[in-house]
Amino acid sequence: MNSWQEIHDEVLRRIHTRQWKPGDLIPNETDLAQEFGCARATVNRALRTLAETGLLDRRRKAGTRVTLHPVGKAVIEIPLIRRDIEDRGARYGYRLISRQIGPAPASIRAALRIETGTPLVHLLACHLADARPYLLEDRWINPAVVLGAETADFTRISANEWLLTHAPYTHGNLTIAAEPLPPQTAAALQVAAGDAGLVLTRTTWDHASAVTTVRLSHRPGHLLHSTL
Amino acid sequence: MNSWQEIHDEVLRRIHTRQWKPGDLIPNETDLAQEFGCARATVNRALRTLAETGLLDRRRKAGTRVTLHPVGKAVIEIPLIRRDIEDRGARYGYRLISRQIGPAPASIRAALRIETGTPLVHLLACHLADARPYLLEDRWINPAVVLGAETADFTRISANEWLLTHAPYTHGNLTIAAEPLPPQTAAALQVAAGDAGLVLTRTTWDHASAVTTVRLSHRPGHLLHSTL
Missing domain, CATH: 3.40.1410.10 (Chorismate lyase-like)
Structure with a gap:
């Protein structure tokens, strides 16, 4: 997998199929980069996007978990x-x-x-x-x-x-x-x-x-x- | 300046006082890091935060500008x-x-x-x-x-x-x-x-x-x- 979108979709699939269940700690970025054969930054981008939508819960020291009680987030643009x-x-x-x-x-x-x-x-x-x-x-x-x-x-x-x-x-x-x-x-x-x-x-x-x-x-x- | 918050506030002050005007290209992260005497990553964090609120417009190759027509963004949380x-x-x-x-x-x-x-x-x-x-x-x-x-x-x-x-x-x-x-x-x-x-x-x-x-x-x- 080369693009962050492919990794995003694969991580989502694992959450979706409950291979990774709510509350589970998922592998760290280095291990995922090795598994997917891509740069750590690419994994980071994919996980960051999933964290923004609330499906992953990322903590600096405790690692990344599948969110137990996800809070959806909607962004409202307020133009002039x-x-x-x-x-x-x-x-x-x-x-x-x-x-x-x-x-x-x-x-x-x-x-x-x-x-x-x-x-x-x-x-x-x-x-x-x-x-x-x-x-x-x-x-x-x-x-x-x-x-x-x-x-x-x-x-x-x-x-x-x-x-x-x-x-x-x-x-x-x-x-x-x-x-x-x-x-x-x-x-x-x-x-x-x-x-x-x-x-x-x-x-x-x-x-x-x-x-x-x-x-x-x-x-x-x-x-x-x-x-x- | 050591923290990204201090740099954030200084950049905001320059936008506020129109030292950097809407549409202006601001110095790159390396130059700002040198000026503020901090790591480039610290400048990056501050500029990213200002870009999220819509005050700065960051383009990979064209550099960072003070936004001409900022679009405010509000995040609505949608809990269970x-x-x-x-x-x-x-x-x-x-x-x-x-x-x-x-x-x-x-x-x-x-x-x-x-x-x-x-x-x-x-x-x-x-x-x-x-x-x-x-x-x-x-x-x-x-x-x-x-x-x-x-x-x-x-x-x-x-x-x-x-x-x-x-x-x-x-x-x-x-x-x-x-x-x-x-x-x-x-x-x-x-x-x-x-x-x-x-x-x-x-x-x-x-x-x-x-x-x-x-x-x-x-x-x-x-x-x-x-x-x-």
Whole structure:
């Protein structure tokens, strides 16, 4: 066997046929490389891929085992909204609805772990696909961390796009929910209040400092695709 | 700098301060290792991590650039339903609602790319958290690929759990949507028809053969968490 894909398939076959059972320690990379007559790096690539899908559990010193309780992993790509819309073959449009600077409500302060009274930039904007509302961006930005957020012209560029080059983040979290859209959001999306909308809430951090938190409310019918 | 984390942070700082701008080619690993006074493998680890978050674009021959249009990536973990419920601190319960073997409707046949008349195993089951419906599993299994699916006792073990050890897959896809729950699904979940439910549709393959397709309809209010 020469390619990592062939080794990947053979290892998968052994797991599948239960030659290697859940919980079993499998041979080390050196032994497998010898058995398959290939480079150790090729075995490594195959095992790494199987570990990423959760079928193998690799530990530096304890070796590699067939996972007892595999956790499947799905990778969701989060492109720029403009790109997402253009990739779906539609013409991109953008409209700023409101822009304010002031204290945030308690729920936002809690999400960003900031103190009462700290002024934040609050933006409400609609992204359009072929002139039809696609999603509503409801965003709070921490201007103490994101320099220029108070003066940037968000009538011309969305915060989604502007932040990309002005405020990289080190980590963050994403929550996905199905929610009945509240009246104001539904109105902006030109649908009926209470319709089921896919809502993505994303908060990002630059080390210990909150950068931004955003709610992206999609028009009903939106599908989020991912590969396993 | 000795650790890959320190190098990661320094590279991030240079991107952040636009010392390295979007689209810029950055120095190669050997030069960076020399500059930082560390092993090339340490630089590699740091750059790999930044490439995974989408901030760097690494090409084997063309070198590493600061990404022009970064695509964020979120990883969603898909545990066994039993584990998901237990991890949320609830007691797991399971109830098979129906089990049939027969031809599938056109939409299912299309998703699985199988021919008319091929009999499939159709299961409808409710997973419970603390005796309350948590999600409805509506699943079709291809028994030509999954040996034993026609005779397995799904009153005692869910297909979600049984398939884990009886039918590994090579790849698959996942779609996430917010949908008004149809009457039958809503009834099984003990909520009102039309309520917004988070619906995950997952189809898996063993090479070119379809293994199974499943719709997991969550009770309204369910949140799917992920890290960035």
